[in-house]
Amino acid sequence: ESEKLLGLPRRYGWMRWHRGLLILNKHWNYSEARADFLAVLESAPQVWKAKALLAEIDISEGKMSQAFLAMEQLSRSLSGSDLASARAWRGEMRLWIGQYRRALPDLDWAVQQGSPLALCWRGACFVKLGRFPEALRDLNAQLRAHPDDYEAMVWRGEARRLMGLSRE
Numbered sequence: 001e002s003e004k005l006l007g008l009p010r011r012y013g014w015m016r017w018h019r020g021l022l023i024l025n026k027h028w029n030y031s032e033a034r035a036d037f038l039a040v041l042e043s044a045p046q047v048w049k050a051k052a053l054l055a056e057i058d059i060s061e062g063k064m065s066q067a068f069l070a071m072e073q074l075s076r077s078l079s080g081s082d083l084a085s086a087r088a089w090r091g092e093m094r095l096w097i098g099q100y101r102r103a104l105p106d107l108d109w110a111v112q113q114g115s116p117l118a119l120c121w122r123g124a125c126f127v128k129l130g131r132f133p134e135a136l137r138d139l140n141a142q143l144r145a146h147p148d149d150y151e152a153m154v155w156r157g158e159a160r161r162l163m164g165l166s167r168e
Contacts, residue, residue: 013043084113092121100125120152135159
């Protein structure tokens with residue numbers, strides 16, 4: 001059904017947002033998802049999250065420099081809560097590729113700005129760095145604010161396991 005969106009006039013490219021997410025997250029088809037996010041940006045350049053998703057695709061394809069350059073350019077174009085979200089997103093991307101210390105400045109800043117997911121990802125970095133008290137502080141705070149954040153639950157469980165608290 002989503003293929004019908006491909007035949008719409010270019011001005012409706014923004015409607016391909018959810019299709020791109022579906023293709024990326026369910027089928028891992030990077031080239032097709034990239035085409036959808038590019039169509040979104042062509043018709044609605046203000047949808048900055050499409051640029052971040054393109055950077056995620058770059059990371060998945062091993063194009064690290066290109067991905068982080070795109071995120072840097074994106075960060076320079078945003079302000080307010082959008083900037084906080086983009087910086088948290090860049091921190092998360094560094095978490096994915098094992099750059100835990102390099103992720104912390106973005107995540108620290110995003111936490112200070114109130115980005116809703118930055119606490120989880122900073123807590124995850126702390127887990128990977130063996131800084132368990134800080135990890136539990138952030139992950140518990142995240143779960144108080146967002147009790148259904150299953151990713152935060154997994155990271156908190158991993159921190160406890162690594163601390164020898166498997167039962168907890």
